[in-house]
Amino acid sequence: MAKTNRTARPASRPSRRSAPAPKFVTGSLLRHLLVMTGTGALGLVAIFLGDLANIYFLSLLDEREALIAAIGYGSSVLMLTIGIGIGLAIAATALVSPAIGAGHNVRARRLSASAHLWTLVVSSILALVVWLLIPQLLDLLGATGRTHELASSYLTIVVPGLPPLALGMTSSAVLRSVGDARRAMNVTLFGAITNVVLDPILIFGFDMGIQGAGWASAMARVSVMLVGLYGVVVVHGLMGRPKLRTFLADGRPLAAIAVPAVATNLATPVANAYITAVISQHGDSAVAGWTIIGRIMPVAFGAIFALSGVVGPIVGQNYGAKDKARMHETLRLALLVTAGFTAGAWALLALGAPVIVSQFQAKGETADLIFLFCHWLSPLFFFLGALFVSNAVFNTLGRPHISTALNWARATLGTVPFVLAGEAIAGSSGVVTGQMIGGIAFGIIAVALANRLIDYVGDDSSPARPTTGRVDSLIKVFLGLRPATNQAGTGK
Numbered sequence: 001m002a003k004t005n006r007t008a009r010p011a012s013r014p015s016r017r018s019a020p021a022p023k024f025v026t027g028s029l030l031r032h033l034l035v036m037t038g039t040g041a042l043g044l045v046a047i048f049l050g051d052l053a054n055i056y057f058l059s060l061l062d063e064r065e066a067l068i069a070a071i072g073y074g075s076s077v078l079m080l081t082i083g084i085g086i087g088l089a090i091a092a093t094a095l096v097s098p099a100i101g102a103g104h105n106v107r108a109r110r111l112s113a114s115a116h117l118w119t120l121v122v123s124s125i126l127a128l129v130v131w132l133l134i135p136q137l138l139d140l141l142g143a144t145g146r147t148h149e150l151a152s153s154y155l156t157i158v159v160p161g162l163p164p165l166a167l168g169m170t171s172s173a174v175l176r177s178v179g180d181a182r183r184a185m186n187v188t189l190f191g192a193i194t195n196v197v198l199d200p201i202l203i204f205g206f207d208m209g210i211q212g213a214g215w216a217s218a219m220a221r222v223s224v225m226l227v228g229l230y231g232v233v234v235v236h237g238l239m240g241r242p243k244l245r246t247f248l249a250d251g252r253p254l255a256a257i258a259v260p261a262v263a264t265n266l267a268t269p270v271a272n273a274y275i276t277a278v279i280s281q282h283g284d285s286a287v288a289g290w291t292i293i294g295r296i297m298p299v300a301f302g303a304i305f306a307l308s309g310v311v312g313p314i315v316g317q318n319y320g321a322k323d324k325a326r327m328h329e330t331l332r333l334a335l336l337v338t339a340g341f342t343a344g345a346w347a348l349l350a351l352g353a354p355v356i357v358s359q360f361q362a363k364g365e366t367a368d369l370i371f372l373f374c375h376w377l378s379p380l381f382f383f384l385g386a387l388f389v390s391n392a393v394f395n396t397l398g399r400p401h402i403s404t405a406l407n408w409a410r411a412t413l414g415t416v417p418f419v420l421a422g423e424a425i426a427g428s429s430g431v432v433t434g435q436m437i438g439g440i441a442f443g444i445i446a447v448a449l450a451n452r453l454i455d456y457v458g459d460d461s462s463p464a465r466p467t468t469g470r471v472d473s474l475i476k477v478f479l480g481l482r483p484a485t486n487q488a489g490t491g492k
Contacts, residue, residue, distance in 0.1 A: 171228025
């Protein structure tokens with residue numbers, strides 16, 4: 001009897017915690033957003049600072065433009081692979097967290113093991129394919145000569161580190177699923193610390209240059225895996241003994257979530273790769289400027305990336321509580337917080353632009369692009385943040401296809417014509433300006449659709465809304481809603 005009672009108590013606690021009402025359906029929504037964003041931002045900004053450290057230390061060497069440009073080309077390739085790792089981690093969260101919430105610990109351990117194994121298999125195959133195609137991929141991006149050689153040597157070292165990185169990301173997702181936010185944050189935090197510590201030792205101490213940066217990144221990825229697996233296996237015991245039958249059976253539900261998540265997360269890397277290919281026609285100095293901007297952006301706006309991960313749980317709990325007013329308010333406040341973070345980052349970037357240029361020893365076109373972004377283009381990140389926040393709403397309310405469609409529309413319709421027009425008008429400056437301007441419309445569209453989705457989803461208890469025309473009906477079809485029928489029964 002004592003064993004039965006001890007088993008029953010832990011089961012009752014999670015059930016109360018997973019009820020719709022406890023944390024986010026009451027109290028200040030603004031406080032929920034700010035507190036959770038603050039804790040999530042630390043781990044994200046740390047990993048982005050680790051990437052920025054690579055660029056900074058290499059900027060202190062000779063051939064700085066060629067070295068930074070090489071990292072830029074390499075990063076375009078790596079971002080494509082990381083997007084797949086993110087999709088696999090999202091799938092792990094979606095399957096493991098409900099099992100944990102329901103008290104099905106055996107199922108959670110099994111799904112965790114399957115998620116990690118599938119991550120290892122998929123990321124290993126992907127790493128091998130990319131490793132074999134490094135020269136061809138760099139050719140497609142426009143790398144030539146010495147820059148091509150440097151980028152190839154960097155990727156040859158870093159690409160094999162994809163499997164440990166992907167495993168660490170999946171472990172972090174499982175840790176978040178069990179509610180261990182601190183250890184989930186430590187996964188990226190320890191990786192960033194490893195990178196920052198090893199960079200100067202290998203680059204300068206062992207005189208390894210860009211190869212030292214590559215080895216520092218590779219070892220940081222191993223540390224990410226080790227910290228993540230320690231939390232999953234040792235601390236929480238969430239790794240069941242893998243079996244071939246369950247491994248294969250769990251592949252289908254994992255793929256059902258991972259495939260659309262991967263598709264969504266690949267849109268931005270594909271767009272960035274296209275921009276890199278276009279800007280490469282303007283020389284290494286332009287690519288170096290674009291690369292530095294690409295490292296500054298996530299550091300400056302890391303809080304917005306973290307915010308997009310906070311919106312989903314808050315909207316989800318209030319959706320479960322059928323409180324659409326708080327769902328709308330969450331979206332509204334998230335956009336206001338995004339605007340506030342953007343304004344703060346813009347002020348810091350505008351004031352700090354001379355320091356950034358000086359620290360990276362940027363000159364000519366490289367410096368011009370950095371000043372352009374810091375002074376004039378950075379406030380446009382608000383619209384990208386609005387898209388991220390809206391994506392969280394779509395995914396939480398079961399409409400991931402909207403996120404996928406909008407992200408790819410922005411990566412194509414919102415990128416290609418604007419980049420080409422900008423290049424024709426103002427060269428490399430026009431390329432960077434065009435890609436920022438092209439995202440404005442999709443941020444606005446995403447917010448409008450998110451509000452519309454909140455209005456309609458789960459509205460079975462409300463009176464049927466009359467249709468307002470063909471456009472409204474098409475929007476409902478896109479949102480995955482059944483066409484509304486008016487009270488006269490004429491709607492289709």
